[in-house]
Amino acid sequence: xxxxxxxxxxxxxxxxxxxxxxxxxxxxxxxxxxxxxxxxxxxxxxxxxxxxxxxxxxxxxxxxxxxxxxxxxxxxxxxxxxxxxxxxxxxxxxxxxxxxxxxxxxxxxxxxxxxxxxxxxxxxxxxxxxxxxxxxxxx
Numbered sequence: 001x002x003x004x005x006x007x008x009x010x011x012x013x014x015x016x017x018x019x020x021x022x023x024x025x026x027x028x029x030x031x032x033x034x035x036x037x038x039x040x041x042x043x044x045x046x047x048x049x050x051x052x053x054x055x056x057x058x059x060x061x062x063x064x065x066x067x068x069x070x071x072x073x074x075x076x077x078x079x080x081x082x083x084x085x086x087x088x089x090x091x092x093x094x095x096x097x098x099x100x101x102x103x104x105x106x107x108x109x110x111x112x113x114x115x116x117x118x119x120x121x122x123x124x125x126x127x128x129x130x131x132x133x134x135x136x137x138x139x
Contacts, residue, residue: 013048014091018113020056021087031060059094066090073136074129084118085125092130096137103134 020034035053059066070076070089081089092110096103107130114123 009046009048012045013052014109014113015116016042016047017052017055018084018087018091018117020052021059021090022084024056024060025083025087025090031056055091055094058098059090062094063090066093069093069133070129074132076129082118082122085114085122088113088118088126089129092126093133096130096134107131107134 016038020038023029023034024031035049035056038047038052039049066089070081070086070093071078088110091113092106095101095106095109101109107127110126110130111123114126118126
């Protein structure tokens with residue numbers, strides 16, 4: 001695994017973001033409440049809350065579109081996707097659509113997040129479907 005020490009703030013922020021997406025999907029919780037909660041719980045830590053809030057708002061606003069991508073465009077059935085993997089895919093697809101980071105970096109980060117938060121083999125699943133999404137975007 002690459003040395004991520006110089007990217008501590010970005011790494012921590014993305015980890016919190018995936019946790020927040022999971023919370024939003026699991027509890028159908030309001031994004032603003034989640035942002036307030038995370039700011040309060042992690043106030044002493046270096047976190048890019050501007051990026052965190054902006055990304056969570058984008059994902060919240062495009063939940064239906066993201067679900068369509070997963071189920072219609074990528075052919076995933078609801079029962080095939082664990083909620084934590086769905087959260088990581090939502091994060092990854094949103095990042096790819098924003099085109100701020102190279103696609104390879106987004107995939108690597110989603111694989112890392114999957115290895116940290118999901119089942120041992122889910123990183124393969126994440127990799128396959130993000131790669132499939134990138135190919136769909138190109139066509």
